[in-house]
Amino acid sequence: MNRCQFxxxxxxxxxxKRLCDILGLSRSSFYYWRCTAAARTAGQAVEAGIAARIRKVHQDSDGTYxxxxxxxxxxxxxxxVVNHKRVARIMRTIGLEGVRLRRRHRNTLADQAATKTPDLIGRNFTASEVNSKYVGDITYRQRAPLS
Known part of the structure; x- marks a missing residue:
């Protein structure tokens, strides 16, 4: 419920007047809301008609569109004529979505047959002197060619 309806x-x-003052609502806004009630009702009826047409097209496409x-x-x-933004807004309000066909990309595919690289420093990354230990990380491997 909005403040004007209250x-x-x-x-x-x-x-x-007293309620508008308490709610922090200007009286002109309230009276404007009141005189545009018929237009709002008509607009909601038009939106309901468009929503019915959208539901029908969505069902005819088996929920893919x-x-x-x-x-x-x-x-x-x-x-x-209906704008695509209006269609998207109405679809959001009635809970309809199209199907997204997106391919998932995997960057790293570990070769299970490859030997694991030994840990030569034993996970001890602190060095007692400068230039005694060098550490690097390569997390991306090139995919093996399919045969």
Missing amino acids: VEDHQRRHGG GAPRITAELRDEGGP
Whole structure:
């Protein structure tokens, strides 16, 4: 519930001016909210219609289409033109997603047959004198060619 709705619900008992002052809401904002209620209701009805069309296209694609493809389908069907950003927003609100086909990349593939390099310094990285121990780390190995 927003503050304007609260004032609307309780103004007869406590007075609109007093409630607006307590809630830190300007009265002009409250009255603007009140006079635009019909437009908001009409907008919600339009959004519900678009949401139904989006659900149908999403079901027809077996749940694979995302916002760009659904937008293209809605344009092909005709009817009111819908922006892809609006389609994405409505899809977020009704909990629909398209399928993402992304390939996973693995950079390092360890060769299981290779011999392990011995630990010559015994994990003791402190040196008693300068230039007596050199340590390095190579974490990336080139993938062996497939045969």
